[in-house]
Amino acid sequence: DGGITQSPKYLFRKEGQNVTLSCEQNLNHDAMYWYRQDPGQGLRLIYYSQIVNDFQKGDIAEGYSVSREKKESFPLTVTSAQKNPTAFYLCASSMGARGRSTEAFFGQGTRLTVV
């Protein structure tokens, strides 16, 4: 089945610890995105990548880092510099500039909690 897989589904982080959220897609999509969603809130863009080995900051990139070494993978690291990391994190992908369709496909999300 084609789709986006995020892991883990739940993640607990201690104060001062870095954690990495995994996102893998087998849709052959060029573009990948990371969003943060707080309870009752909308989607805020953290980072996005239009092509392998290239990525750009979104609206709330501080305290986060990403890499895009493979087309299929776009991991997000939540660093200790992110002071309020408890949130629901969503990864998405789309065809990007190649296709006229801009449909974004989302993973099931990772719920990160600071303990």
Added chain:
Amino acid sequence: QQQVKQSPQSLIVQKGGISIINCAYENTAFDYFPWYQQFPGKGPALLIAIRPDVSEKKEGRFTISFNKSAKQFSLHIMDSQPGDSATYFCAASRTDSNYQLIWGAGTKLIIKP
């Protein structure tokens, strides 16, 4: 100019009624307007989308109405069912920005049985 404003923030509709969610935008360069549906604990999924060359698009009980001159578009859910209870997001994108989506803030819809 990049914003998409969505209203209302929350909406309660009786079963069988019509649910209406509205979005407004400023950037006339936007050329793709999708609606996404999100159930609790899940990622959003595309529900229906429209381009500005048409004023209305219908898929089953879901209809997008698009008013280019007013720079507004809305989602209508006819015969609303409890299973439609979810959070709905509108979005907009531009061809010249590689179709990067600009999101509305979301509407939490509750359908009362």
